[in-house]
Amino acid sequence: MEMSSILFYLLAAATLFFGFRTITVANPIFSALNLALTMITLAGIFFMLDAYFIAGVQLAVYAGAVMVLFVMVLMLFDLSGEARAFSRGMMSGILKVGGVSLFGIIVIATIMGSFSNILVIDSGEAAAGQALVQPTTRDLAVVLFSRYLLAFELLGLLLLVVAVGVVAVSRIKGGTHARD
């Protein structure tokens, strides 16, 4: 086996392991930390695919900023009550059954799809996508600002809406940033 494929299997195993731990650990802080590790190993996989920019952004934005915020907020609260509420009771039972059945649907669809070519992308389109996405950041930017410009701008608008909404909600509900 080549060096790169050994590295890939190691990273993939680590990603799966940390992802699994994220949903099985009872303590929310450990869960969030496992999710951060999942992000970091995922960034490693992006590195191996020569998608350096995505890997760097994955580290800086998800592992570095978003998960730090999550962990910070979790540390602010005493979560033993929540841990109990989500480990037994009717609501959590329904959620568990729902989660397992959704996962089952995904697994079945993947198996069916691999037999019947439903999920396989048209090979011509896949080749076109490969030709467009080059490892350099310059090409990524060109594709982002030409072919996918509308989607990109709409995503930006969505984020703006969320930001404005958060400010509005925090001002209505009182607290340190209340209007009066």
Place this chain on the structure above:
Amino acid sequence: MGTDILEISINFAKMVAIFLLMVQLVPLLVWVERRGSALIQNRLGPNRVGPLGLTQLLADAVKFLTKEEFVPAKSHRFLFYLAPIVALLPAAVAFNAIPLSHPIEVEAFEWLGHTWGPYTFLFQGYEIGIGIVFVLGVSSLAAYALLLAGWASDNKYSLIGALRASAQMISYELALGLSIVGILLVFNTFSFSEMVSQQVGPLSFMFFGQEVSIPFLPNWGIFFQPLGAILLLAAVFAETNRLPFDLPEAEAELVAGYHTEYGGIKMNMFYIGEYGHMLVASALMVTFYFGGYHIPFITPDQINEFFSGRGHGATQASLLTALVLHLSFFAKIAVFLWVFVWVRWTLPRFRYDQLMDLGWKTMLPWALANTIITAILVLMMRSSWS
């Protein structure tokens, strides 16, 4: 990594050497910090152990290593031990990605009955095309060390320190990221090596499509992005958690903040992490705004020719050139490290609301304005106007 066993092993050794370089610089910096603070506060500082008090560092190291191993009874043991290690890693990984000198060209040579080479060894741990994005990504992980330390200690002071630290780091990461967009636009690249190679020779730029050259100034980034340089310097102060931004460990309010419960070598590892971040920050400032490892007005080729003219072989001349340029890089870094020490013992600590106001209401708008104006100017200056 390399094509044969010799190149691979040298590249590995290089990474370890750069990590050790970082760790070994810490005691020296601690000495500079203590003597420097004494100089600023008009006292003597540690001067009894060895010449100028230099072997104080050795005594301190022995003290740290032989101290009692202490873990709070109600702490999370695993995270408590993990936090100091996490504090050390990001700085080391980031420092390895910064070019410390000119690449060394090694000609083909005979050794152990085998012809080796020719090789080109970069004077850095590893070259990554996206350079700065990688360094930002990795150093943003440093917040976890403080969070883990604060939470695992199960101590109110530690936790408040950790929460302050993470809020501060997230806030200033934004200003940090935006302050360097301007210089990225000017250099038109993410890669450190390309940035450094663009800063050779006298100051020259495009002025409305015409090339202008100013022979008495070096071609450094600071002349293109003075505001960006100031913003970056302020933001890295916040990221390294040093005065005036040391609210995570404000001793008058929080005992020692996130590392209240740590002692001995574990606390020392937090220090190594902090000084490592200072090194990375200084190296970034030098690479972006002060010409990297280049000596003003002298190109690496001229140095190489100088050494070849003295009867050195091509490999030897390349090695000597790299060493000279490495010294130039460290001379520049030393200036910024001294600025870190100087500022720490001169300015008082911010109040928390002042800190957040500075980050969000002052630095962020200025960095945004800098980005937009730079983008417009770069576009205007580089297009042809005839």
